[in-house]
Amino acid sequence: MRANPQLDENGKLRHFLTIEGLRRPLLTDILDTAESFAGVTERTVKKVPLLRGKTIVNLFFEPSTRTRTTFELAAKRLSADVLNIQASVSATTKGETLLDTLHNLEAMHCDMFVVRHCDSGAAHFMAKHVAPHVAVINAGDGSHAHPTQAMLDMFTIRRHKGEFGALRVAIVGDILHSRVARSQIHALTTLGVNEVRIIAPKTLIPAHAEALGVHVYHDLREGLRDVDVVIMLRLQNERMGSAFLPGEHEYYRLFGLTEEKLALAKPDVTVMHPGPINRGVEIDSAVADGPRSVILQQVSYGIAVRMAIMSMAMHQRGE
Amino acid sequence: MGARVEIGRERLSIKGGRVVDPANGVDAIVDVHVADGEIVAVGDASNDFRSDRDIDARGKIVCPGLVDLRAALREPGAEHKATIASETRAAAAGGVTTLCCPPDTSPPIDSTAVAKLVQTRAAQAGYARVLPLGALTCQLDGRRISEMAALKESGCVGVSNAYRPLENTLVTRRAMEYAATYGLTVFINAEDHWLRDNGCVHEGTVSTRLGLPGIPEAAETAAVACYLALIKQTGVRAHFCCLSTALGAGMVARAKYDGLPVSADVSAHQLHLTEYDADQFNSLCHVRPPLRTQRDRDGLRGELARSALAAICSDHQPHEADAKLAPFAETAHGVSALDTLLPLSLKLVEEGLMTTAEVVARLTHQPAAILGVDAGTLSVGAAADICIFDPEHYWLVSEESLVSRGHNTPFLGWELKGRAICTVLAGRVVHCVP
Structure with a gap:
């Protein structure tokens, strides 16, 4: 087995590419560090000088508002200089462009890349080719991983539920194409929840999904029974009316989260969504805006969690 | 045979190797003799055969x-x-x-x-x-x-x-x-x-x-x-x-x-x-x-x-x-x-x-x-296309050891066993490890 490329020889974070292969103490450490930063974001002076003098590049090959903004805020609150690059991915020369872009930015003495790319493995690829002093944070690669999102979801769950051990968590929607779901599954199983369920029609469940350590359900009512946390995934519009799904009407009827279906879960169930939400497609407005929804809290926790991960990955560079 | 190739002018005797020629059911230590780009004998050559070059194949395998x-x-x-x-x-x-x-x-x-x-x-x-x-x-x-x-x-x-x-x-x-x-x-x-x-x-x-x-x-x-x-x-x-x-x-x-x-x-x-x-x-x-x-x-x-x-x-x-x-x-x-x-x-x-x-x-x-081509045998009269390899030769797959211009192999870093030491095409030696 090859060494985990995101850890240094002492088992500390070097890059943050995927949850898979990280141990529970490290994930807990991230959550604890984020907890300490959560205070900072609520102060009048919202800055700490941890990354002063460092340059962080947000390199986004896919459009994003929420993730990019929270990364930017997190970097600024750590006193780093931030550069936002919205790069386009040309259809023919993606490979060269990516490597060339990387080396060009490196030549400008940047210290960290926060990268989002449409190809699975793009962050791994960059981590393999950057100079040794540069850290790479995966802000979403293809259908592979979105580890900072998963960590902010874990942060949310811990804040609202306490311990992980007894929890039943259901993830509902397009698991097949979801990098968020993959990272959440690894995080939840590593943190030792009682059960992870994934709920979707067979067209949206990846092959051998059970090998990820989850139980597969194709019926939302059955899958929601007695769960403590429900995570709804965003359904991309292009899946509708394709060979994946017949259309919004049938999807909402069978897999849309309504108050009535939610009643099957535990009474104190927490409802989450990585956003942006499609009201009336995967989730009813009454649920999204209701008392059990923590969707907006997730966004604000995102800043603290990303501060934690950035400072931990940076801290190992001979500070 | 579809492809035309230059015919070797040398007469060769490949000596002492283990000849493995499955088409003819041969698996034995015998000599192989080549003239005018063809196999002329497997075993003893006729009395008037004089080779220009002997190839020592002892400890090696000689196959098509x-x-x-x-x-x-x-x-x-x-x-x-x-x-x-x-x-x-x-x-x-x-x-x-x-x-x-x-x-x-x-x-x-x-x-x-x-x-x-x-x-x-x-x-x-x-x-x-x-x-x-x-x-x-x-x-x-x-x-x-x-x-x-x-x-x-x-x-x-x-x-x-x-x-x-x-x-x-x-x-x-x-x-x-x-x-x-x-x-x-x-x-x-x-x-x-x-x-x-x-x-x-x-x-x-x-x-x-x-x-x-x-x-x-x-x-x-x-x-x-x-x-x-x-x-x-x-x-x-x-x-x-x-x-x-x-x-x-x-x-x-x-x-x-x-x-x-x-x-x-x-x-x-x-x-x-x-x-x-x-x-x-x-x-x-x-x-x-x-x-x-x-x-x-x-x-x-x-x-x-x-x-x-x-x-x-x-x-x-x-x-x-x-x-x-x-x-x-x-x-x-x-x-x-x-x-x-x-x-x-x-x-x-x-x-x-x-x-x-x-x-x-x-x-x-x-x-x-x-x-549908007449190849892959050491039959007498067949084109002398021959591979002599050392089955015990260990070598490391690396960018330096690859002959192909492409170095894209998942076996980089593997130690493999067996390598051709001499290749004969229509009676002409086209590869030879000294």
């Missing part, structure tokens, strides 16, 4: 030159990756004396001009016999059948559409009927275009974990089933290239047993690697068809041992370094494989799957029979 059913040579069109000269030289260094190249060059081998160009360049280089496959459809467009009769006359040993899809089953049927008219074998890469979609790895546990688009087993088996139905309908002789699934290989094996004129091969890397080797986004394991499960690998090995898969090919696809330097799905597929064909095949002997003679058969006269 290897016949590779699939090696992309990149010329014309992709000379930045490799050339016919560079890759036939790698073939000679790997003990391969005959190789068959697919038609998906640029322009494709869909005309007499391109078919001749390939053979002329190969003859000029002089390292190996190159037998082209002609395009099944014009420009491989999958709609209009090519001038197959002309392609056959200009040296093509079969026709194929490589990995380009045929537009529909009617085109497939007509193309097969036309090929059958001229006695041409259709070489098939069984891959359902729609089921493959944008996949780049086997659809299974690894694709699920890595979030890479998967290619289901059915992309191969559905295509095999469809082709088998049309082979039965048209009566064409067909060969399935580079099968990757145990189920697909089993289907061809049953069809063969039922009397259909079909054969199949497997690439050497499919016999040693699985989907797990592509873990950590290792783009060197981005191959087409994809590396599949351990069950598939073992099933392919079983069908190879039973001879349902009659040949091991290299499926050589050399690339420039940049082609593998990108996120996995964006990288070019394929392995540079001529250098490792022989040792990876011999590894099956080491692992107890087959005898040396059985492995040699799958690298020589069995693929030659599929191509």
Whole structure:
């Protein structure tokens, strides 16, 4: 087995590419560090000088508002200089462009890349080719991983539920194409929840999904029974009316989260969504805006969690 | 024999080696004598034979030159990756004396001009016999059948559409009927275009974990089933290239047993690697068809041992370094494989799957029979295409040790056993390790 490329020889974070292969103490450490930063974001002076003098590049090959903004805020609150690059991915020369872009930015003495790319493995690829002093944070690669999102979801769950051990968590929607779901599954199983369920029609469940350590359900009512946390995934519009799904009407009827279906879960169930939400497609407005929804809290926790991960990955560079 | 090569003028005696010539049932320590580009004797030469050069083969194995059913040579069109000269030289260094190249060059081998160009360049280089496959459809467009009769006359040993899809089953049927008219074998890469979609790895546990688009087993088996139905309908002789699934290989094996004129091969890397080797986004394991499960690998090995898969090919696809330097799905597929064909095949002997003679058969006269050429034997009177290899020679696969211009092999860093020390083409020594 090859060494985990995101850890240094002492088992500390070097890059943050995927949850898979990280141990529970490290994930807990991230959550604890984020907890300490959560205070900072609520102060009048919202800055700490941890990354002063460092340059962080947000390199986004896919459009994003929420993730990019929270990364930017997190970097600024750590006193780093931030550069936002919205790069386009040309259809023919993606490979060269990516490597060339990387080396060009490196030549400008940047210290960290926060990268989002449409190809699975793009962050791994960059981590393999950057100079040794540069850290790479995966802000979403293809259908592979979105580890900072998963960590902010874990942060949310811990804040609202306490311990992980007894929890039943259901993830509902397009698991097949979801990098968020993959990272959440690894995080939840590593943190030792009682059960992870994934709920979707067979067209949206990846092959051998059970090998990820989850139980597969194709019926939302059955899958929601007695769960403590429900995570709804965003359904991309292009899946509708394709060979994946017949259309919004049938999807909402069978897999849309309504108050009535939610009643099957535990009474104190927490409802989450990585956003942006499609009201009336995967989730009813009454649920999204209701008392059990923590969707907006997730966004604000995102800043603290990303501060934690950035400072931990940076801290190992001979500070 | 389709490909013309320069005839060796030296008389050779290859002495003291273990001669393994499965077509003639020979496995013994005897001498092999060559004159005028042909084998003149195996055993004692006639009294008046005087050799110009003796080759000491003691402790070595002397077998027919290897016949590779699939090696992309990149010329014309992709000379930045490799050339016919560079890759036939790698073939000679790997003990391969005959190789068959697919038609998906640029322009494709869909005309007499391109078919001749390939053979002329190969003859000029002089390292190996190159037998082209002609395009099944014009420009491989999958709609209009090519001038197959002309392609056959200009040296093509079969026709194929490589990995380009045929537009529909009617085109497939007509193309097969036309090929059958001229006695041409259709070489098939069984891959359902729609089921493959944008996949780049086997659809299974690894694709699920890595979030890479998967290619289901059915992309191969559905295509095999469809082709088998049309082979039965048209009566064409067909060969399935580079099968990757145990189920697909089993289907061809049953069809063969039922009397259909079909054969199949497997690439050497499919016999040693699985989907797990592509873990950590290792783009060197981005191959087409994809590396599949351990069950598939073992099933392919079983069908190879039973001879349902009659040949091991290299499926050589050399690339420039940049082609593998990108996120996995964006990288070019394929392995540079001529250098490792022989040792990876011999590894099956080491692992107890087959005898040396059985492995040699799958690298020589069995693929030659599929191509319909007179090669792959050490029969007296046959062309003197000979591979002498040291079965005990260990070597490290590294960028320095590879002869092919393509260094894209997942076996980099492996220590392999067995290497050609001398290769003879039509009586001429084209590779010799001092």
